[in-house]
Amino acid sequence: MENVLIVSNSSGTMAIISDLLRSESFGKITLSQSASEARRCLSEFDFDLIIIDAPLPDEKGDDLSMTAAEKSSAGIILIVDSVDAYETAATVEEYGVFTVPKPVSPEFFYHAVKLLNASRKRVQFLENENQKLQKKIEEIRLVDRAKLILIQVLKMTEPQAQRYIEKQSMDLRQTRLVTAENILRTYER
Incomplete structure (x- = not known):
């Protein structure tokens, strides 16, 4: 994957996710701290992977994930509180958004990214x-x-x-x- 968008209102979370992705030789990583800023990025650039750490300061994050799914072919991971995980997953699942409950271990997150990458490659093959x-x-x-x-x-x-x-x-x-x-x-x- 080349271009990654990380959306989180926590600088610490963005740093951890960025470090994990850099260790796996991902390309350009764009950081955004709000849904509105992320929407601007989505309109300007194409991303291969979008990671949303919910909630965001201006919305819950599920609307952003569904908008991103409709406007791009990127793989999307929505990280939500474990209390909201099942309800949120039921909402965004039909858009192809992969929901991950917090707290997330680095190993689980790594496997989620790899799974999403593999399924995205399969979809691209089928589209071709x-x-x-x-x-x-x-x-x-x-x-x-x-x-x-x-x-x-x-x-x-x-x-x-x-x-x-x-x-x-x-x-x-x-x-x-x-x-x-x-x-x-x-x-x-």
Whole structure:
């Protein structure tokens, strides 16, 4: 993880968390002492990890964690008093916020960060796969539109249109997508 935002009204807590993260070679660490300051940081920078030590001077912290979850793809850890942990977890869980009760041992915190990092990497992998599939679907749609144009305008059969697109792609050393786009530009009006 590269960029980390730590939000806490306690300088001591920020120092402890910063030291733990620096020992694990995290990149840039940004510190914020209020929810409003953290919101400004969220609008200006992208973060990979956001750690919120609740309560904050201007709010409880759960609203900030939910806002951060909606506006970024960062992993979010919300540290709350153990009395409020279950209730807060039930509120923020659907946003993908990981709730940790106070007091937090360094080992538990380290494992929470590692777990969050692993799950974030998995989600990023799935998002990348989704983008690849979306591109593939778009390519199939364009190729099918190009085949339909060839069938309508040049009176080809579907297999002939398919073969024509494949042959053009091979002969011109371009992708089927580029060939389909060229056909659409040529025949669609």
